[in-house]
Amino acid sequence: xxxxxxxxxxxxxxxxxxxxxxxxxxxxxxxxxxxxxxxxxxxxxxxxxxxxxxxxxxxxxxxxxxxxxxxxxxxxxxxxxxxxxxxxxxxxxxxxxxxxxxxxxxxxxxxxxxxxxxxxxxxxxxxx
Numbered sequence: 001x002x003x004x005x006x007x008x009x010x011x012x013x014x015x016x017x018x019x020x021x022x023x024x025x026x027x028x029x030x031x032x033x034x035x036x037x038x039x040x041x042x043x044x045x046x047x048x049x050x051x052x053x054x055x056x057x058x059x060x061x062x063x064x065x066x067x068x069x070x071x072x073x074x075x076x077x078x079x080x081x082x083x084x085x086x087x088x089x090x091x092x093x094x095x096x097x098x099x100x101x102x103x104x105x106x107x108x109x110x111x112x113x114x115x116x117x118x119x120x121x122x123x124x125x126x127x128x
Contacts, residue, residue, distance in 0.1 A: 054091040
């Protein structure tokens with residue numbers, strides 16, 4: 001299957017295809033739901049269920065995304081990516097982790113490795 005050509009990459013300073021604005025709106029909406037749970041009952045319930053449930057949902061959505069990617073279902077990949085980002089935003093918000101911190105980590109990795117990929121595992125300590 002040929003690889004689809006994405007639209008051009010975002011330039012520095014540009015929102016990543018509107019993603020930054022969408023994530024900011026979602027963060028704002030979470031503030032509103034925390035103040036008035038009736039606005040979004042499902043989100044309010046997730047907030048009440050706590051970090052363990054939020055983390056479980058992140059894992060579930062990541063697995064669903066991976067399965068749809070392997071299956072080549074582009075529309076499902078888009079939907080599952082949105083689901084994953086929603087649950088990730090809820091979890092990070094609950095933990096008090098800001099996107100600026102995540103961006104700083106990505107930039108730290110890029111400075112070290114030339115790309116913001118996962119850092120290599122530290123070598124295991126030899127056992128005596």
